[in-house]
Amino acid sequence: MFGRRVERLGLSDAELSAASGAELRALVLEQLAGWHPLLTGIVESCTPSSIFAIRVRSGVPLPQWPASRVTLLGDAIHAMSPAAGAGANIALRDGAALAAALAEVGAGRPVTAAIQDYEQAMARAGFRMVRLSAANGTRMVGADPLPR
Structure with a gap:
């Protein structure tokens, strides 16, 4: 999920997914140490129950396929x-x-x-x-x- 950065923090994807909102907020604030107070204030003001880990995925390029009357976008x-x-x-x-x-x-x-x-x-x-x-x-x- 977070790749090498999470490994450097000593967390697995499973541990990150199981973390509470309060734990995730604390983790983010650790990463933002020294950043502008307006930004850290936004994170500090988040309600813990509204914070959760998500898995971000990307598509990978595909070889060209035969065209038909059906297509995709976005x-x-x-x-x-x-x-x-x-x-x-x-x-x-x-x-x-x-x-x-x-x-x-x-x-x-x-x-x-x-x-x-x-x-x-x-x-x-x-x-x-x-x-x-x-x-x-x-x-x-x-x-x-x-x-x-």
Whole structure:
């Protein structure tokens, strides 16, 4: 879940998942020691029962697949951690690109050709952001890197 950073703290994923909200808040505050008081104050003011560990996962790039009348967009194909702040923007980009591809179909373009072009561009842009997000997570919080 937290990769090398948790190992350095001497915690396993199981221990982290079993920790109470108060314990997790204390752990976060330890990591924020020396940070600006406005930030640490936000964490200190959190109600312990609202704090819990979550498992953050990222999609991994896939080889191109044959186009069909069914396609994917957003987290359904390229889920990413929030470490790049781009997941929602990429999903919106996918939606706009898919709408444009379907408009071409309405103008007479074969549906599988339009979907294939959409999927190629979507996968390139989406997985580029997945890799950036994963790299940020590795750099900033010690998350495990994506496989190559």
